[in-house]
Amino acid sequence: xxxxxxxxxxxxxxxVLGFFIKNKIKNRELEYTISNIEVYKxxxxxxxxxxxxxxxxxxxxxxxxxxxxxxxxxxxxxxICYKDEENIEVLNSKKERLFxxxxxxxxxxxxxxxSTLCFEKSVLKYKKDGLYGLIDFNGKxxxxxxxxxxxxxxxxxxxxxxxxxxxxGVINMNGVVLVEPKFDQIETDEYYSEKTNYSEAGFxxxxxxxxGYRYGYIDYNGKxxxxxxxxNIIRIKEEKELYLIVSRNGQYGLYKGGKQxxxxxxxxxxxxxxxxxxxxxxxxxxIANKKGEIKVEPKYAEIEQNGIYLYAQSSxxxxxxxxxxxxxxxxxxxxxxxxxxxxxxxxxxxxxxVTYYGIENNQGxxxxxxxxxxxxxxxxxxxxxxxxxxKYGVINANGRTFIDTKYDLIQKIRNKNILQISSRKNxxxxxxxxxxxxxxxxxxxxxxxxxxxxxxxxxxxxxLLDKDGNxxxxxxxxVQNELKKKLPEKxxxxxxxxxTLDDVFYE
Numbered sequence: 001x002x003x004x005x006x007x008x009x010x011x012x013x014x015x016v017l018g019f020f021i022k023n024k025i026k027n028r029e030l031e032y033t034i035s036n037i038e039v040y041k042x043x044x045x046x047x048x049x050x051x052x053x054x055x056x057x058x059x060x061x062x063x064x065x066x067x068x069x070x071x072x073x074x075x076x077x078x079x080i081c082y083k084d085e086e087n088i089e090v091l092n093s094k095k096e097r098l099f100x101x102x103x104x105x106x107x108x109x110x111x112x113x114x115s116t117l118c119f120e121k122s123v124l125k126y127k128k129d130g131l132y133g134l135i136d137f138n139g140k141x142x143x144x145x146x147x148x149x150x151x152x153x154x155x156x157x158x159x160x161x162x163x164x165x166x167x168x169g170v171i172n173m174n175g176v177v178l179v180e181p182k183f184d185q186i187e188t189d190e191y192y193s194e195k196t197n198y199s200e201a202g203f204x205x206x207x208x209x210x211x212g213y214r215y216g217y218i219d220y221n222g223k224x225x226x227x228x229x230x231x232n233i234i235r236i237k238e239e240k241e242l243y244l245i246v247s248r249n250g251q252y253g254l255y256k257g258g259k260q261x262x263x264x265x266x267x268x269x270x271x272x273x274x275x276x277x278x279x280x281x282x283x284x285x286x287i288a289n290k291k292g293e294i295k296v297e298p299k300y301a302e303i304e305q306n307g308i309y310l311y312a313q314s315s316x317x318x319x320x321x322x323x324x325x326x327x328x329x330x331x332x333x334x335x336x337x338x339x340x341x342x343x344x345x346x347x348x349x350x351x352x353x354v355t356y357y358g359i360e361n362n363q364g365x366x367x368x369x370x371x372x373x374x375x376x377x378x379x380x381x382x383x384x385x386x387x388x389x390x391k392y393g394v395i396n397a398n399g400r401t402f403i404d405t406k407y408d409l410i411q412k413i414r415n416k417n418i419l420q421i422s423s424r425k426n427x428x429x430x431x432x433x434x435x436x437x438x439x440x441x442x443x444x445x446x447x448x449x450x451x452x453x454x455x456x457x458x459x460x461x462x463x464l465l466d467k468d469g470n471x472x473x474x475x476x477x478x479v480q481n482e483l484k485k486k487l488p489e490k491x492x493x494x495x496x497x498x499x500t501l502d503d504v505f506y507e
Contacts, residue, residue, distance in 0.1 A: 032173050035121040039484040040074040045506040058492020072107035072119035102126040112155045114501035123173045125150045143175040154188050156198040178222035184208050189235035225258045236271045261292030272305040276323040287325040295325020307337040339377035368399040379417040384410050418469040433469025
């Protein structure tokens with residue numbers, strides 16, 4: 001008896017261990033890393049009507065003798081050289097021909113992206129015996145040639161739409177099948193975050209039936225969430241958690257993952273930017289939250305979101321609600337807008353069809369009365385304001401003036417803590433730092449807003465500023481690191497020619 005228990009115990013351990021190892025292997029296959037380009041080592045150049053390749057120093061790597069050349073990864077010496085659409089050869093910097101065992105090798109263009117980096121940077125597709133597969137840049141075969149089609153799946157780098165037997169599926173750059181090729185149509189739900197880009201976007205799949213398309217949902221790891229039996233599926237893209245608005249036979253409901261939390265009893269469900277759901281039933285509107293709770297029964301003729309609140313109207317009453325459906329004791333003519341600083345909000349009040357702007361704190365206490373034509377949050381505690389004379393200035397959250405309201409235009413430079421002041425009279429641009437100190441003032445100037453610095457220059461002077469408006473020079477680490485990631489205007493005797501954002505060469 002004791003031996004049997006020991007054997008049973010060991011079997012349980014083996015099963016658990018096997019399950020753990022299997023899951024670990026699967027998770028490793030699902031993970032992939034997109035190449036990050038640090039420097040453009042190779043670019044294509046044009047001589048007459050033909051293209052070749054030069055390096056960053058202007059040395060000729062491949063003579064200009066091809067109708068076109070694509071460089072999918074500018075850090076690697078892999079050049080796709082087109083004599084024509086069917087006559088393609090792949091060369092390296094030694095002019096050695098690569099991957100000649102295949103009928104054709106091509107880069108995979110990323111859809112819906114306007115950039116010089118518009119190809120998959122880690123894998124290529126090959127064709128053999130009329131079918132396609134994936135290889136890496138070392139020529140290692142990732143998948144067999146078993147697909148009638150391989151192409152980028154919208155903007156999701158590293159995942160591919162594949163065709164097989166007149167159906168479509170999805171694989172990743174490791175060759176892992178995420179969606180079996182058994183659907184008539186597949187598209188991503190377009191979920192995006194700054195941390196993961198599009199890599200966690202799921203898949204809306206569909207098949208054709210006698211009654212039209214029927215839609216289902218598969219998550220980004222290939223897990224089946226909803227069967228293809230709905231008339232429509234829309235993901236709430238603003239939320240990391242998976243919320244799906246679905247319709248069946250004209251009635252709408254809400255799922256969280258694979259669990260229905262609002263029954264399909266409504267004529268429409270609309271997600272608002274403040275996180276609420278406006279529901280419609282029998283032509284009347286109400287409010288639900290993402291927990292699936294109906295907070296306000298459909299009884300209003302109209303509900304609209306404006307700022308952080310929802311404004312509900314009927315023939316008998318006008319009410320204001322927050323995103324959780326709690327009634328608010330504020331004027332129906334007042335709107336409140338969040339700013340990047342969680343401590344402050346911008347408010348508006350409409351009086352005689354004129355909108356007046358003010359500032360309040362996050363508790364609803366008025367800090368600046370609604371007396372300005374316009375207010376825009378800048379950074380820190382500072383706000384750009386426009387007065388009744390259509391002149392601009394800068395105040396802090398308590399209304400103290402830091403830049404007099406006398407200028408034609410004041411703008412925040414995008415993604416920088418820098419203010420740009422423009423004057424129509426003298427054609428002058430003045431820049432203020434995050435400390436609201438004047439750092440540069442130039443006439444007839446041009447501003448270039450780079451990723452990590454700002455360049456302002458005219459014919460006589462050039463000034464570079466970091467994100468907070470501090471002066472830096474061309475040799476600073478900030479500038480040099482960014483320049484490496486960009487195509488220079490000139491390489492040796494070759495000048496950059498840019499036809500479109502993704503069609504760039506040197507001539």
